Amino acid sequence: MIVALRKLAAVLVIAASSACAPAVGTGGTVQGTAGQPVNVILFIGDGVGTAYWTAARIAADSLAIERMRVMGLTDTRSDDSYVTDSAAGATVYATGHRTYNGAIGVGPRCQAMFRADSAAVMRNPASCDPLESVFDIAIGAGIGTGLVATSAITHATPASFGAKVPFRRMQPEIATQLAATPIDVLLGGGRGFFDGTLRPDSANLLTGLCSRAACLSTAADLATYRADDRRLVGLFAQNQMERAAVRQPLLAEMTRVALERLGRNPRGFFLMVEGSQPDWRGHANEPLSEVQAEMVDFDDAIAVGLDFARRNPQTLVLVVADHETGGLSLVMQGDTLAARYTTDYHTGEMTPHFAYGAGAERFAGLRENREVGRMLVEIVRNRR
Ligand SMILES: [Zn+2]
Numbered sequence: 232m233i234v235a236l237r238k239l240a241a242v243l244v245i246a247a248s249s250a251c252a253p254a255v256g257t258g259g260t261v262q263g264t265a266g267q268p269v270n271v272i273l274f275i276g277d278g279v280g281t282a283y284w285t286a287a288r289i290a291a292d293s294l295a296i297e298r299m300r301v302m303g304l305t306d307t308r309s310d311d312s313y314v315t316d317s318a319a320g321a322t323v324y325a326t327g328h329r330t331y332n333g334a335i336g337v338g339p340r341c342q343a344m345f346r347a348d349s350a351a352v353m354r355n356p357a358s359c360d361p362l363e364s365v366f367d368i369a370i371g372a373g374i375g376t377g378l379v380a381t382s383a384i385t386h387a388t389p390a391s392f393g394a395k396v397p398f399r400r401m402q403p404e405i406a407t408q409l410a411a412t413p414i415d416v417l418l419g420g421g422r423g424f425f426d427g428t429l430r431p432d433s434a435n436l437l438t439g440l441c442s443r444a445a446c447l448s449t450a451a452d453l454a455t456y457r458a459d460d461r462r463l464v465g466l467f468a469q470n471q472m473e474r475a476a477v478r479q480p481l482l483a484e485m486t487r488v489a490l491e492r493l494g495r496n497p498r499g500f501f502l503m504v505e506g507s508q509p510d511w512r513g514h515a516n517e518p519l520s521e522v523q524a525e526m527v528d529f530d531d532a533i534a535v536g537l538d539f540a541r542r543n544p545q546t547l548v549l550v551v552a553d554h555e556t557g558g559l560s561l562v563m564q565g566d567t568l569a570a571r572y573t574t575d576y577h578t579g580e581m582t583p584h585f586a587y588g589a590g591a592e593r594f595a596g597l598r599e600n601r602e603v604g605r606m607l608v609e610i611v612r613n614r615r
Contacts, residue, residue: 320553383421
């Protein structure tokens with residue numbers, strides 16, 4: 232009887248799924264949950280541990296991530312510490328390799344190379360045990376690439392995808408490398424590292440860059456931008472962008488425009504969007520409302536990515552964190568919920584991740600950050 236019921240249930244499930252399945256085009260995927268993604272949208276929430284998502288859920292009636300039914304936990308450690316920084320924490324997603332804290336797109340051997348001959352390394356920083364990144368592979372294959380952040384675009388997380396230097400503080404060199412690569416979209420802060428005002432050499436990289444790219448500097452520029460095939464460079468602050476309450480443009484608007492530009496590439500794209508500032512609220516042990524403002528800004532950007540993936544089913548949306556910041560916990564203070572922190576630095580706690588769309592289910596479960604990175608590398612390699 233049980234067997235018969237199961238068979239009946241199986242028939243009903245098949246009937247229901249074929250009735251509900253959308254039309255499958257060439258290479259298309261049923262409800263965007265299987266197969267090879269053509270587009271990847273990777274959201275990195277800097278410092279975003281479980282308590283950060285809890286704070287967001289208390290602030291908002293519903294969250295975009297609730298649409299993402301594939302979930303897991305990430306073991307975030309780096310090559311030289313149980314507690315990673317954002318440079319090693321992003322390099323591992325960009326390359327599939329764990330490295331030392333502070334490294335941008337380069338491997339563990341770079342430290343010994345620097346100790347042996349620092350002058351040689353500083354003459355050519357990109358040659359210091361460089362790791363192949365998902366952006367290197369994508370660019371070689373004609374796949375679109377984009378970086379969006381609410382920090383300077385030369386800051387650790389975006390830099391790890393588009394540059395290779397031994398130390399994260401080398402932001403002028405990172406800007407030089409980002410300007411020289413053909414990355415299609417750069418949106419965030421950090422104008423001073425490109426226009427010369429924050430560079431020891433005072434070089435203005437925008438003169439050359441903007442002769443071939445659409446260059447924007449205000450939220451109004453972004454709102455009226457119409458995508459063409461040129462590179463898109465929007466630098467909206469001299470260094471870091473403002474905090475969420477007064478930030479212009481918001482992360483969701485930058486994400487929308489990045490997708491409009493990258494969606495033009497028939498070969499697909501890899502877009503990395505960082506919610507940079509939950510980490511900073513955590514470092515400064517700020518009140519819960521400030522953490523919530525950053526998290527709602529981040530989740531609003533994820534909603535834009537999920538809407539794109541619903542319209543374009545060959546898209547994978549993955550939301551990860553590089554590490555947790557502050558050891559944030561949520562406690563009752565009188566009759567209100569309040570933030571309590573255990574540190575002003577990062578912690579080694581596992582962080583939650585969420586996946587949606589083409590190829591999402593392979594990310595389910597407990598994953599090391601390097602496994603996640605390797606799977607992203609594999610996805611882009613398979614697209615060549
Ligand atoms: Zn941090």
